[in-house]
Amino acid sequence: MTQVHTDPALHAHGDTHGHGSRRGYLVGFALSVLLTAVPFALVMGGMPLGPWSIALAIFGLGLVQIVVHATCFLHLDSRSEGGWTLLAFLFTAVLVAITIAGSIWIMYHLDTNMMPMGPAGSMSGAM
DSSP: OOOOOOOGGGGTTSOOSOSOOHHHHHHHHHHHHHHHHHHHHHHHTTOSOOHHHHHHHHHHHHHHHHHHHHHHTSOOSSSGGGGHHHHHHHHHHHHHHHHHHHHHHHHHHHHHHSOOOOGGGSOTTOO
């Protein structure tokens, strides 16, 4: 027979709510499968949408899937550990967004300001 550990030292880290339920994990799994299958169907199903519409739909569904994973599997909410885990996650997300946006901005400006190359990839009057 299985014994349940009720040692208070095991739960002394200050977290006062549960770490998830079977129902929460099943809902998260179902939403994850759905949010993966819909973009796949958009691309493979020959939908009458333009490429930009499909790309925006995939991007939006990806963001929704990040939220589903963060809430259902990582249990990030304002109640866990006084909201500090959610605050740390949001801070990290802002830093990642700034890094990605800055990198794209820099690459775009490097591409538009590059010196044009002659035929065969070399500058035309170099030697």
